[in-house]
Amino acid sequence: MPETTGVTLEVKGRTAWQRSIAQYSDRRVLLILPLGFASGLPLLLTFSTLSAWFATTGVSRAMIGTFALVSTPYALKFLWSPLIDRLPPPIPIGRRRGWGIAIQLALIAATLALGACNPKVDLARMASLAILVAFLSASQDVVIDAYRIEILTPEQQGPGAAMIQTGYRIGLLVAGAGALIIAARWGWFAAYATIAALLSVGMLVFIFGPEPAPAPGVRLHAGATGWNAFREWLATAVTGPFADFMRRPMWPAIVIFIIGYKLGEAMAGVMAMPLYISLGFSLNEIAAVSKLVGFIATVAGALVGGVVTSKLGVMRALILCGILQSAGNLFYVLQAVGGHRLDYLAFCVAAENLTGAMAGTALVAYLSDLCSPAFTATQYALLSSLAAVGRTMVASSGGVLADRLGWVPFFLVTTVATIPALLLLVWIARRDPESLPPSGNHLSHR
Incomplete structure (x- = not known):
């Protein structure tokens, strides 16, 4: 009997691990992967990729270092996250999806505008656009994180966290090494335009994915x-x-x-x-x-x-x-x-x-x-x-x-x-x- 009990426990343990792995095949968990990818894409466009662009066009090291400050919105996103939590979204298709699509449309436009600049003559304009890209990217992260938490069950939070990180790392790789390869062959606007186009991957999730049910008592501030x-x-x-x-x-x-x-x-x-x-x-x-x-x-x-x-x-x-x-x-x-x-x-x-x-x-x-x-x-x-x-x-x-x-x-x-x-x-x-x-x-x- 001890041997039988041990076998039973082993089977139960193996089944539990299999159930944990099977969470990755759930449709809602899979939706988090492209959202993580969209979240990781914009970061390097205002950081190392932008620094590489500046370095190849003769911008001074002091100026390149100063541009690191444009990433400040990522550390301050909690300041405006209440707006995203409670204000009605610009696109009325649900609180999370409406805000997500609106922010991503603005992010795509800002990325294209940044890529169209010339560092030799447009540094002030590029600084403004880089801050805007960082702000919209940080705002996108607020929506994506809230969406991820709300559409997944408690048991799926671990696999969901893995998916968001995996997609994020792939996005970083594409916006880093990928953008440099594209820029070397076709120029910097082509690199930034490619990243802007890839941001639509996350938008497709918001367009066709489910809208999380609002928590009891949550009411958007529209009437008062x-x-x-x-x-x-x-x-x-x-x-x-x-x-x-x-x-x-x-x-x-x-x-x-x-x-x-x-x-x-x-x-x-x-x-x-x-x-x-x-x-x-x-x-x-x-x-x-x-x-x-x-x-x-x-x-x-x-x-x-x-x-x-x-x-x-x-x-x-x-x-x-x-x-x-x-x-x-x-x-x-x-x-x-x-x-x-x-x-x-x-x-x-x-x-x-x-x-x-x-x-x-x-x-x-x-x-x-x-x-x-x-x-x-x-x-x-x-x-x-x-x-x-x-x-x-x-x-x-x-x-x-x-x-x-x-x-x-x-x-x-x-x-x-x-x-x-x-x-x-x-x-x-x-x-x-x-x-x-x-x-x-x-x-x-x-």
């Missing part, structure tokens, strides 16, 4: 006027999302966890390129390994992370993927000790991207679980901005720390930097299990 309209707007669209989140037990600890979860990965990532260069790797070697191995590992990590999250639940997936993410930083230590070896570089890039993408998928699923259906767009925009704090603010001190400690001690520090966040997560779960729904209970009333 004057002071009453302003007070209603302030109470429900602006202060409402924050008040709703702060009613969650132990919300300050949750915020600290979100900020610290990917801190170690961010610290290591900032210093990865200086490490490779200090070891004598050429830019071509780094680019070749990063583009091929890094891309494959990231997509694989995102998909595996989705399966793990669906099978184990959000909390256990966060812990497991967080531990693996921390352990992935040990490959930087191997690289620092091993020196100029391409096989070590491949292992390092693969491990960092694989484990980082797994943890990223689990975190996206967790942030999605935290969002109230009544304030999905605003709360997710805010929470994702908090998740970026560790990557942008705290991790910026990595260079100073690496100079003082040296490569090996520095990367050992990054390996343990996420442990406090993981311990905090366990503490939160033990103090208040309801604050971390393992399978999306917070969303079950959608």
